[in-house]
Amino acid sequence: QICLSLVKLLFYLAHSPLGSIALLDFQPRQFVMVDGNLKVTDMDDASTEELSCKEDNDCTLEFPTKSFPLKCSVVGKCEGINEKKNLFNAYRYFFTYLLPHSAPPALRPLLSDILNATGDLRYGINETLRAFEKVLHLYKSGLYLQKRPLLLKDYISLKGFRTVEGEDYKCWPSYSHLGCLLSIHSPEEAAAICNSQLQCQSFIITQHRTWTGRPLASFQSSWTDLIPDTNAVVYIKRSASSGER
Numbered sequence: 001q002i003c004l005s006l007v008k009l010l011f012y013l014a015h016s017p018l019g020s021i022a023l024l025d026f027q028p029r030q031f032v033m034v035d036g037n038l039k040v041t042d043m044d045d046a047s048t049e050e051l052s053c054k055e056d057n058d059c060t061l062e063f064p065t066k067s068f069p070l071k072c073s074v075v076g077k078c079e080g081i082n083e084k085k086n087l088f089n090a091y092r093y094f095f096t097y098l099l100p101h102s103a104p105p106a107l108r109p110l111l112s113d114i115l116n117a118t119g120d121l122r123y124g125i126n127e128t129l130r131a132f133e134k135v136l137h138l139y140k141s142g143l144y145l146q147k148r149p150l151l152l153k154d155y156i157s158l159k160g161f162r163t164v165e166g167e168d169y170k171c172w173p174s175y176s177h178l179g180c181l182l183s184i185h186s187p188e189e190a191a192a193i194c195n196s197q198l199q200c201q202s203f204i205i206t207q208h209r210t211w212t213g214r215p216l217a218s219f220q221s222s223w224t225d226l227i228p229d230t231n232a233v234v235y236i237k238r239s240a241s242s243g244e245r
Contacts, residue, residue, distance in 0.1 A: 007090070
């Protein structure tokens with residue numbers, strides 16, 4: 001969410017009515033999240049000036065660990081230098097730390113491609129935004145899910161119930177530090193997740209959703225202590241509930 005919001009912001013800066021804008025003091029502390037969107041807190045160090053040049057050798061974009069040769073345009077400006085400066089800073093301050101983590105395994109290669117392409121500046125901001133939007137579409141639609149045996153048939157569902165909240169086993173990346181709370185595309189995906197975790201005996205799906213609209217599922221090591229909840233469904237492994245109701 002943070003990286004996509006940042007890319008949308010940089011896309012706007014690259015195509016702003018004032019021209020391409022560079023953030024000269026590009027640090028994480030210069031941004032805040034407001035209603036799920038990344039905002040710049042300080043525009044004092046923004047610039048629309050692009051480096052003047054006479055030849056390509058005048059257009060080297062330098063960072064502490066890397067440098068990139070750029071082209072000198074016919075109007076004597078280093079082509080796309082502001083856009084590329086913003087994008088590489090997004091790579092080194094945000095993408096490097098956030099993209100390798102938390103994504104479903106099937107989407108990680110696509111995020112690695114984005115990471116590598118922005119780290120080498122092979123992607124401009126337009127290509128980067130398209131790549132992020134593709135990943136988001138796959139994530140929201142569930143198209144990233146690989147065909148696998150249907151596992152939900154191995155569970156009993158009880159509508160209108162959930163288990164008593166409390167500390168349980170933990171997993172990564174959980175939305176709760178007290179247990180294993182993950183976003184899912186469907187109950188079938190939740191069943192696959194539960195089957196992959198040795199401790200899991202049941203999971204509960206409520207109406208709580210993430211910013212992408214995906215429901216949250218709480219995975220549990222037991223299923224006793226059920227309480228009524230009209231907005232929840234608890235799924236219990238048949239093997240765990242054998243002989244009990």
